[in-house]
Amino acid sequence: MGILVVGSVAFDSVETPFGKVEKVLGGSATYFSTSASFFTDVSLVAVVGDDFPREHTEFLMSRNIDLRGLSRNRGETFSWTGRYGYDLNDAQTLETRLNVFETFKPSIPPEYEEAEYLFLANIDPDLQMEVLRQVKKPRIIASDTMNFWISSKNEALQKVIGMVDILIINDAEARQLSHEPNLVKSARTILSLGVKTLIIKRGEYGVLMFTDSTIFAAPAYPLEKVFDPTGAGDTFAGGFMGYLANTGNLSESGIRQAIVFGSVMASFTVEDFSLERLKTLTYPEIEDRYRSFKSMTHFEGLPGED
């Protein structure tokens, strides 16, 4: 059991209309693994520089995340600087410094090779493929990607997509990947690449899930306090995969519950900068919000049919 995630651990500098932080803990694998750690065991593969402070690794260890796959290389940690306006759906990247990430070659520790759940966070599709070569047969492989790889490494990306079970991307990425503005048609095109389940994240508008025969639509939890959407998508993926790995229930019904758990986790992350909200989060709070989510979306069927 347990999840293996390969992605980035980073320093983020973020400005939103509600505040500003410099060089705080960020990165796709960080958000993913912290979120998943509320549900199951997580092993992380990533790289940091020798400037990465002990408090961050201590935090990740306090969440019981296995860091044997976290390399510490000479140089500076990957860093991202971005800004959001009032439309918190769109991040504007001001600067990306790959630093030690530039030469990152994921190497999966032997103890990790038996992971049953694998998440390939948004990294170069060539590296994602490299990871796929190193792991045994996981029960579920999910992956993310981004506009940059869709345009610059399309062929490699399509190969990866053909090998994963679940693709988790946002609506703009789905449209770009499929060359199709309509999301339903876009989903059909992407499913034809070989992926079984496509999850399209729509920020504050929630999530759509597509399979060959079903669609599931979940709104996002309406929040009064949205400070910083950074990491929301990876937190979603972490809660989603975490719940799947916890229950082992890969039925449509289990996947739908996992999507709601993912949405719940993302709704907490955006309430504060960096991983601050996840640091104080408790499992009863997660369950409470799941219940609100359920009552917030419930409606009766047709008379006599509920």
Added chain:
Amino acid sequence: MGILVVGSVAFDSVETPFGKVEKVLGGSATYFSTSASFFTDVSLVAVVGDDFPREHTEFLMSRNIDLRGLSRNRGETFSWTGRYGYDLNDAQTLETRLNVFETFKPSIPPEYEEAEYLFLANIDPDLQMEVLRQVKKPRIIASDTMNFWISSKNEALQKVIGMVDILIINDAEARQLSHEPNLVKSARTILSLGVKTLIIKRGEYGVLMFTDSTIFAAPAYPLEKVFDPTGAGDTFAGGFMGYLANTGNLSESGIRQAIVFGSVMASFTVEDFSLERLKTLTYPEIEDRYRSFKSMTHFEGLPGED
């Protein structure tokens, strides 16, 4: 029983990435009443010019809509010309000709004064107030408005809002009306104006409903074929009010079902230009889509709590 709607009957000329139509049947009261007519009796108050063709009135009569309140004045019918890009959420208005609407003074026929359900479509708030003066005490009053009135007749509009039970507006209008970008806070501000139920339409992203103590979130039905979003909001309101008037069930649960019926009706309207799709629509199709809507949004509660 039955609904009274006061609004516009118009000629629309619309261009979308999928086609173009000229001078077709449109208008808020037209979409609203046609949609509501699938659920209940509707009486319409509006004005057209002497250029309004018989085929359109015959269509409305075929839907059993009471047209005794439809004045035919000398001059041309109100007309709207607009265009949509691939982002079908945003209409670009190219031309609005008020024509006979410019001197429109709604006069409620005595037979209509007892209407139990009243919908004030998007017209000048002074005219909406004029209607409120003429009707007896309806069981439910709902209204719509738009950015133009929020900025140009804010005071009159706020008075109207204080007198209605249900306000149905889109997200940009909610933000403008409340001077608040966050929708949850925005909703709270608008509810404090005296309205009991606020429904915020978010186009392809669905609907949020707010009351003092509850939130309901419904996604929009994901469609493969969206031809023309014109009239979607009024069609939503028509299905919503129509179902409420049909059942008389004004509980939270009844209102949630009505929201889904409204969303179902809107999902049909956008499948073709003008009211073309509603012309061939049947009630079993509405029920079928309601059922898909239900299964598309369903997920289980926490283990042991469903």
